[in-house]
Amino acid sequence: MANVPPIVAVFNAKGGVGKTTTVTNLATCLAAFGRKVLVIDMDAQGNASTSFAMSTLPRIGTYDLVTGKSTLAEVVIPTLFAGLSIVAATDDLGIIDVEVAISANKQGVLRNLLADTAGTYDLVLVDCPPAMGAMTVNALVSAHAVLVPANPTPFAHDGLMRTWRVVKRLHASLNPALFVLGVLITLAEDEHEDRWEIDRVIHAELGKLVYDIQVAHDTPTYVNAASHGLPAVVYAPTSPSAREHLDLAERLLAAEPRLKRVVEGLVADPPLPPRRSRAEAENQLAAWHADVRERGLFAKRMNVPEIGVEPTPALFGEDEPEAHGCSSRQLTIAAGLGAVIGATAAIVVPLLAAL
Numbered sequence: 001m002a003n004v005p006p007i008v009a010v011f012n013a014k015g016g017v018g019k020t021t022t023v024t025n026l027a028t029c030l031a032a033f034g035r036k037v038l039v040i041d042m043d044a045q046g047n048a049s050t051s052f053a054m055s056t057l058p059r060i061g062t063y064d065l066v067t068g069k070s071t072l073a074e075v076v077i078p079t080l081f082a083g084l085s086i087v088a089a090t091d092d093l094g095i096i097d098v099e100v101a102i103s104a105n106k107q108g109v110l111r112n113l114l115a116d117t118a119g120t121y122d123l124v125l126v127d128c129p130p131a132m133g134a135m136t137v138n139a140l141v142s143a144h145a146v147l148v149p150a151n152p153t154p155f156a157h158d159g160l161m162r163t164w165r166v167v168k169r170l171h172a173s174l175n176p177a178l179f180v181l182g183v184l185i186t187l188a189e190d191e192h193e194d195r196w197e198i199d200r201v202i203h204a205e206l207g208k209l210v211y212d213i214q215v216a217h218d219t220p221t222y223v224n225a226a227s228h229g230l231p232a233v234v235y236a237p238t239s240p241s242a243r244e245h246l247d248l249a250e251r252l253l254a255a256e257p258r259l260k261r262v263v264e265g266l267v268a269d270p271p272l273p274p275r276r277s278r279a280e281a282e283n284q285l286a287a288w289h290a291d292v293r294e295r296g297l298f299a300k301r302m303n304v305p306e307i308g309v310e311p312t313p314a315l316f317g318e319d320e321p322e323a324h325g326c327s328s329r330q331l332t333i334a335a336g337l338g339a340v341i342g343a344t345a346a347i348v349v350p351l352l353a354a355l
């Protein structure tokens, strides 16, 4: 595919391991180093989309792009951070697997949708959902490399092994050029008693693929950043969390020649655009911090729910659903949706099994 920028999917089949946090902070750091970065939010949860200081989410985004309803130019939105743009997840993305199942041709392959944008973006980061649905397959089929955030906890280790099998299958079938950029240990908590044992196992199993840097557990920084709808590296640009993500960005910049060789099918290292120094990138994060402060974003709560904004429906108890206001028409629609979801499973499960 001519003129596609390197595409890195950030994926782990386990939920809550730090995929979105990695995407938002890594993308911001890469932009601070002077790279033109596009983030594509493939997860209906839309957490990446609400992490770039946007006061209102756009009406159109990834859903419209992959279903062919809008072009890339129509769905890309710039962020406050120069060089960093995003394609957001809107509510519609939540039903996309159902739609893909009933109209298989609609699934736009992300790599094709990014054709001829290599001059516009140096790098594309894709935030994947934890589930193995159509959007994850699309991201992994389109990506040139995968970055895998993983946690040193027992269940998360199982998730990492599951992730590995999925990536290996895709590599062996639909995307033979796909490679693993690295495994990033995140949410690393020194107090947790099995932490170092699991860390040792992950290193023994995956060797050099595991980055020599880790992202430490730091709830106040990440939770406060999320409440203001900001990447942690902008919320706290001199924190250890910012340093860790700048380190990660430097690892990715070091892998750029390989990425570009894979993308362009070259043997020799291709020329790269000039990058800023570490000190300049740190200054850029500090400047963005000052800018969002000036805009009053630290006085605003962005992702914190308020009681009563959304009506909370009563839970179904012993009463019939009609008693809670569900019309028979709504029940018919719900039954129809159930049938479509069943049909989706019938299509997606064999597809995944065939990979």
Ligand SMILES: Nc1ncnc2c1ncn2[C@@H]1O[C@H](COP(=O)(O)OP(=O)(O)OP(=O)(O)O)[C@@H](O)[C@H]1O
Pocket: 014, 015, 016, 017, 018, 019, 020, 021, 022, 043, 045, 047, 128, 129, 130, 186, 187, 188, 215, 216, 217, 218, 219, 222, 223, 226
């Ligand atoms: N290093 C960290 N320290 C403390 N909290 C963190 C850290 N990294 C992420 N978190 C928090 O952990 C939660 C899960 O992180 P995140 O949303 O990035 O995971 P995810 O893998 O994208 O989840 P999902 O699979 O649901 O998409 C979030 O509340 C996030 O703010």
Ligand SMILES: [Mg+2]
Pocket: 019, 020, 021, 043, 045, 047, 127, 128, 129
């Ligand atoms: Mg996520």
